[in-house]
Amino acid sequence: MAGLTKKQTYRWLLLFLLPSMLGFLVFVLTPILASLGISFTDWDLLSSIHFIGIKNYAEVLKDGEFWQSFRNTLGFILGYLPLVTIFGLLAALLVNSKIHFKSLFRGIYFLPVVTSWVAVSLVWKWLFNPSYGLLNYFLSLVGVHGPQWLEDPKTAMIAIILTSVWKDIGFIMVIYLGGLQSIDLSFYEAAEVDGASTWQQFWKITLPLLRKTTFFVLTISLINSFQVFDQVNIMTGGGPGNATSVVVQSVYNHAFRYFQMGYATAESWILFIVILVVTIIQMKGQNSK
């Protein structure tokens, strides 16, 4: 923008930013601030609003059901996070190596990422079906009597973790692929000259140089997995019993089934604070290395 003063340039920038800024202000920032306000009230959408101080927060922290769903969420993260990271990295290494139809495989691994959670959940629900599901059919071929998966409180969360890992591998793969391709090939050439095995090259070169990528993958996956909801809501609805109830589902139920908006927003702010704290700790850990 030659010939424009600095002030004019900013004005033009502002104008072009306006559409997305407006969207952000109206549909993101305002609801977020409003939810903070609502979390101090007893709003039920129908009656008038009363300010009740921190009562909602106090009640959420005392609520056994909330903590149960919090523990379930942590259980999900514990299973999901390592699996999706490891398999995402493996997939990236695989499609980064010298194989035929490289882009075809990349596309195939990425396909679940762009598929809607609703479709994925429904298909996996069918795969996990104990009486006519494909998974137990394959298990029966090798003489294994498959579990009841989604109907058994012991296996329901495992089934949800497997589904989520399968869906997200492609996403993690793409991030790692970017990381892999930014590693200078001369490192490997030098290592080969020195007689390092492929295994040694992976541990001494690839993994350390992917540290930043791994940090990004862990952060983004951790934030996402604290907010796990769609697949749970469709596959088990939190059941059987409350074996798979998760925090966001509790927020959803209180907001749109029991119409306790204050309680639901208090829950979501507590979740926000937890995610914030965990992310800050993670960043500190990253920086100190």
Next chain:
Amino acid sequence: MMKRHSWLAVLGGVAVAALVLAGCGNKSADNKNAVTTIRFTDFSASPDHTKDLKAMIAGFEKENPKIKVDLEQLSYDDYFTKLQTQMAGGNAPDVFELNYENFENYAKKGTLADLSSYVKKDKDFNKNEINKQAYDAFSYNGKQYGMVESFSNVALFYNKDLFKKYGVETPKADWTWKDEQAAAKKLTRKVDGKQIWGTYAPVTMNEFYKVAAQNGGTIFNKDGKPTMNSSANKEALQYMVDNVLKYKVSPSPAEMSGQKSEDLFKNGQLAMVHTGIWEFSDFAKTNFKWDIQVEPGNTQKATHFFANGFAVYNKSDKKEAAYKFARYMSASKKVANIRIKSSWELPALSSKSILKPYLEQTPPASRDVVFKSLNYLTLPPVASGFSKMSDATDSEFEKVLNKSVSPTAALDSLQTQFKQIQSKE
């Protein structure tokens, strides 16, 4: 190079465009001869009876040429979320459908228009023509807040062919739990690798309050305090659970694994099923003979009773037209006839001549059971916080079916949870 004020001109242009677009929304003129359009939402018509609902609306618009009905259909699962959100925004439809379970909550919170004065003024409306129980279900504190459109109940459906094939006596009107269980045991079997179960009823709150009533139990006492762990209730839950776990005459959740009990019945895999009379038209497509009987009780009989009605939004500026539509849907003979022809629940209009064709239709042959069952009707429990209690119950009952909690412990725990929920409301 642009001048300083040129970006202002662009901004101004955007603003004008926005105003023009916004203006398109409200161009209706306040002309007295103009057509009044009322907004209306409904959950009970989709997906099977959309055509019938549209026929009813067409009938109303023909009789009231100055009123146009703008229909928005929703599925039951999304309905109340949407309605309550619209009310929060002050923009709910002028007239909307409510079921009895939710009606009181909406009336209590002052969201519904009091229709008593319209009913009084209305010379064409005679409330004695309407089924009394159904009509009264939509009054609150002595005021009429809704016009009942339809009601339905639940019966014991049974596969006649299976009973005949295995030489079991078909259900009688005086059957008790024991008789049903005994017959179910005889009918449960595996035939050519296909499992047949004797009977089915869901183990959920919706079923439990009725089974409890069949044993003289209730969910709340007269003062509205929870009575979940009464001995009558414990017996009731034990009976429901025994059918699944002890006698295995009902499929477990794992055996159901996502299938609907109605589909198992249609496949000939269920000899008996407790379900609503709204299944008549769907079950008519089966290739075996089936019939219905009044549900067996234990110490007494009790059957479900559901009613749907229309309420008018209290912030509506078209209450008169909205009332007219609600009244039409409740009391018009044309509407009643469409309902009967399509077996879409029972019309609120209860005259014998209207119901005659309903009783003459088959299957089932014993349609009079529908009316006999009305003698034992139990209304769904109404309490603030009930949807949360109901969810807690369903989740606790799932644990019972997983054998991780005993029925007694589940009800004791629910009693505590209900008290907690009530103290927070």
